[in-house]
Amino acid sequence: MEINSKLKELEPNFIRHVLARCQEMEDSINLTVGEPDLKTSKIILEKSAKYMLENQLYYAPLGGVLEFREEIAKFYNNQYGSTYDRENVLVTVGATEGISTALRTILNPGDEVIVVKPDYPLYSGLITLLDAKTVYVDSTTNGNKVNADILKKAITSKTKAIILNYPSNPCGTILSQEEVEKISRLVVEHNIYLISDEIYSELVFSGNKFYSPASIKEVKDNLIVVNGFSKSHSMTGWRIGYVLSNKTLRNHLLKISQYTISTPSTLSQYGGIVALKESINLELNLKEYEKRSLDLYNMLKKIGFEVIKPQGTFYILADYSKLSTLNSLDFSMKLLEDTGVAVVPGKSFGAEGCIRLSCTKNLDVLREAGKRLEEYFKD
Amino acid sequence: MEINSKLKELEPNFIRHVLARCQEMEDSINLTVGEPDLKTSKIILEKSAKYMLENQLYYAPLGGVLEFREEIAKFYNNQYGSTYDRENVLVTVGATEGISTALRTILNPGDEVIVVKPDYPLYSGLITLLDAKTVYVDSTTNGNKVNADILKKAITSKTKAIILNYPSNPCGTILSQEEVEKISRLVVEHNIYLISDEIYSELVFSGNKFYSPASIKEVKDNLIVVNGFSKSHSMTGWRIGYVLSNKTLRNHLLKISQYTISTPSTLSQYGGIVALKESINLELNLKEYEKRSLDLYNMLKKIGFEVIKPQGTFYILADYSKLSTLNSLDFSMKLLEDTGVAVVPGKSFGAEGCIRLSCTKNLDVLREAGKRLEEYFKD
Numbered sequence: 001m002e003i004n005s006k007l008k009e010l011e012p013n014f015i016r017h018v019l020a021r022c023q024e025m026e027d028s029i030n031l032t033v034g035e036p037d038l039k040t041s042k043i044i045l046e047k048s049a050k051y052m053l054e055n056q057l058y059y060a061p062l063g064g065v066l067e068f069r070e071e072i073a074k075f076y077n078n079q080y081g082s083t084y085d086r087e088n089v090l091v092t093v094g095a096t097e098g099i100s101t102a103l104r105t106i107l108n109p110g111d112e113v114i115v116v117k118p119d120y121p122l123y124s125g126l127i128t129l130l131d132a133k134t135v136y137v138d139s140t141t142n143g144n145k146v147n148a149d150i151l152k153k154a155i156t157s158k159t160k161a162i163i164l165n166y167p168s169n170p171c172g173t174i175l176s177q178e179e180v181e182k183i184s185r186l187v188v189e190h191n192i193y194l195i196s197d198e199i200y201s202e203l204v205f206s207g208n209k210f211y212s213p214a215s216i217k218e219v220k221d222n223l224i225v226v227n228g229f230s231k232s233h234s235m236t237g238w239r240i241g242y243v244l245s246n247k248t249l250r251n252h253l254l255k256i257s258q259y260t261i262s263t264p265s266t267l268s269q270y271g272g273i274v275a276l277k278e279s280i281n282l283e284l285n286l287k288e289y290e291k292r293s294l295d296l297y298n299m300l301k302k303i304g305f306e307v308i309k310p311q312g313t314f315y316i317l318a319d320y321s322k323l324s325t326l327n328s329l330d331f332s333m334k335l336l337e338d339t340g341v342a343v344v345p346g347k348s349f350g351a352e353g354c355i356r357l358s359c360t361k362n363l364d365v366l367r368e369a370g371k372r373l374e375e376y377f378k379d
Numbered sequence: 380m381e382i383n384s385k386l387k388e389l390e391p392n393f394i395r396h397v398l399a400r401c402q403e404m405e406d407s408i409n410l411t412v413g414e415p416d417l418k419t420s421k422i423i424l425e426k427s428a429k430y431m432l433e434n435q436l437y438y439a440p441l442g443g444v445l446e447f448r449e450e451i452a453k454f455y456n457n458q459y460g461s462t463y464d465r466e467n468v469l470v471t472v473g474a475t476e477g478i479s480t481a482l483r484t485i486l487n488p489g490d491e492v493i494v495v496k497p498d499y500p501l502y503s504g505l506i507t508l509l510d511a512k513t514v515y516v517d518s519t520t521n522g523n524k525v526n527a528d529i530l531k532k533a534i535t536s537k538t539k540a541i542i543l544n545y546p547s548n549p550c551g552t553i554l555s556q557e558e559v560e561k562i563s564r565l566v567v568e569h570n571i572y573l574i575s576d577e578i579y580s581e582l583v584f585s586g587n588k589f590y591s592p593a594s595i596k597e598v599k600d601n602l603i604v605v606n607g608f609s610k611s612h613s614m615t616g617w618r619i620g621y622v623l624s625n626k627t628l629r630n631h632l633l634k635i636s637q638y639t640i641s642t643p644s645t646l647s648q649y650g651g652i653v654a655l656k657e658s659i660n661l662e663l664n665l666k667e668y669e670k671r672s673l674d675l676y677n678m679l680k681k682i683g684f685e686v687i688k689p690q691g692t693f694y695i696l697a698d699y700s701k702l703s704t705l706n707s708l709d710f711s712m713k714l715l716e717d718t719g720v721a722v723v724p725g726k727s728f729g730a731e732g733c734i735r736l737s738c739t740k741n742l743d744v745l746r747e748a749g750k751r752l753e754e755y756f757k758d
Contacts (some may be wrong), residue, residue, distance in 0.1 A: 001539075001570055003631055004486060004487060007634060010634060035437060035438055048431065049428035049431050052424055052427065052431075053424055053428050056418050057419065057617055058615055059414055094640065094641055096639070096641040097639060100638060100639045104383065104508075105382055105386070107383060108381065108383060109488075126638055160380075160381075193380060234435075235436070237437050237644065237646065238644060238645075239640065239641070239642070239643065239644045239645075255386060255389060256383075259501065259505055260479045260639060260640075261473065261476050261479070262473055265617060265644045266616030267644075267647075268646075
């Protein structure tokens with residue numbers, strides 16, 4: 001029996017090869033993981049456990065618990081100068097369902113979506129499944145930061161949306177306020193959607209500031225913001241995120257989500273409310289990621305990798321072309337065999353000649369990894 | 380900006396009108412709710428709360444926690460004589476994501492899917508979104524039980540799948556073993572999929588037995604079973620379900636699910652493990668639903684509704700054509716205004732001239748509803 005013909009076109013996941021081998025090896029150091037190692041705040045756990053014991057977990061209202069949606073809107077307005085209220089908010093099963101729901105809501109077959117390379121592979125996979133077309137633009141020529149000029153050249157009459165992902169996975173870069181404003185003007189001018197995946201918005205290092213297009217009034221009708229609690233609050237397994245958009249579009253997003261998952265976990269939504277209402281100090285975690293990232297950045301530079309200094313997230317994208325001519329999958333596999341350090345091949349992000357390293361291990365482990373790489377590339 | 384053109388074709392939800400009015404009214408009795416009022420077992424809550432306090436909730440493995448998948452396969456094999464192992468199991472965000480993932484995995488535009496009326500509206504909505512076609516067959520001519528003859532007449536060269544939902548929402552009926560075998564032979568013969576939505580499998584009343592096509596070896600390659608914990612274990616807000624299929628198809632289903640939600644809540648999966656591993660007595664809840672359903676059934680018959688005796692679930696579909704000539708939306712609204720009893724218009728299930736009543740209120744409340752209806756239709 002035939003299945004959905006688009007499934008064949010999905011790219012294989014290159015991390016898997018590396019991960020499978022890494023798990024077999026003793027003394028390997030796994031720097032592939034895009035998941036916080038720092039723990040969820042205790043108050044979220046304790047309040048959620050209590051809530052579960054005292055309340056039957058019924059279906060949440062479609063689109064999300066009212067109080068949660070209110071808190072999310074408030075949080076964004078405070079943090080990023082937006083003007084959302086609860087009618088702008090759809091609660092989702094993590095940012096993944098947010099991205100999926102956004103694309104499934106706005107795309108028709110044949111539509112084009114502009115995606116910035118290096119890119120998080122979810123985007124193009126979803127676009128393929130919807131029989132739409134990914135149009136790539138390259139940000140590596142501009143220090144891993146896209147700009148309005150690069151984007152403008154890729155716009156055609158078929159363009160439906162641009163996807164931005166800053167702070168960037170895998171690059172760790174952010175855009176300047178000026179550039180965000182220019183890009184916002186561009187999407188308004190061309191009457192297309194801007195999907196801003198801001199899942200790393202709270203992980204921005206000192207001396208840097210993240211500007212969300214949500215702060216720009218003029219782009220509000222074109223804008224779809226996706227965010228969640230996985231990275232900022234170390235709540236990956238809770239699967240809780242949200243989409244912000246204009247109200248009409250929000251009701252369409254809701255329909256897609258309702259026909260897909262009905263509604264996200266009621267307890268996870270409660271956990272999200274606690275995360276936003278309690279004054280949880282996220283500063284400590286952020287400082288830790290920053291310290292690790294800058295430490296690893298310096299080690300990699302010293303060894304001979306070309307690296308752009310990360311401004312946020314917990315990722316570093318390192319260009320190894322001065323060290324090896326292997327393709328990124330072979331390079332990653334060889335690195336693993338010879339040093340025990342597991343990294344993600346850049347190919348996964350459309351970044352051949354690069355590897356991605358995650359700073360989701362403590363400083364001692366990262367330094368051990370750095371030491372091994374230094375040893376290895378000495379020769 | 381244009382959005383997904385298929386969204387316009389989705390049917391509005393007729394329950395909403397009734398619900399909105401019901402919530403405004405004092406002393407109304409809401410019999411629209413498709414959600415258990417009986418509580419989740421305490422041991423699930425206590426063990427899950429403890430687990431959450433003692434373990435960081437990381438991302439679950441793609442496709443579901445290993446132990447959970449093993450327990451699900453074991454449960455189905457014990458209960459329904461199937462031969463699944465963990466590689467046949469995909470864990471989903473409730474049965475809703477199971478249905479959605481199944482249809483998105485197998486359908487191409489233009490495919491036909493046979494749906495049995497009265498039907499749960501999720502199916503046709505999803506089929507529409509996928510640019511495929513719902514081909515309805517009518518089971519009301521056969522006591523709200525479809526059979527192989529009815530289905531066979533609807534099969535064309537474009538048919539990709541048949542969806543069965545027994546025990547049936549909204550009818551409360553189940554199929555005989557003989558009929559399940561005949562339908563299984565039919566789908567094998569025509570090389571099409573059989574999607575069996577078995578979410579009410581554990582709610583079958585005494586003297587009746589639910590036969591799952593999962594027990595029939597010959598149909599295993601064609602079969603996609605969808606089930607979950609919402610109804611059997613009163614775990615609606617946990618959003619946890621699963622799909623059982625052959626292993627090749629399971630890996631395709633996994634891709635769709637991965638690109639949509641990444642993976643379901645880790646805690647909910649843990650709760651599902653507890654639900655399956657602890658010996659939880661579901662018999663008490665079942666007896667309660669049975670008592671309520673048969674009580675309401677007798678009341679409705681006495682009043683003059685035509686009702687088929689429910690064999691399971693907690694729903695009753697009642698034909699009011701001897702009592703009123705109104706369409707089902709108007710009838711439901713008038714019933715609500717005049718008696719305060721809220722029911723779902725049959726239109727929601729393609730069953731004009733009927734209403735659906737949920738036995739998810741206690742016996743006293745159901746009897747009060749019955750009394751009001753009896754009063755009302757006396758004249």
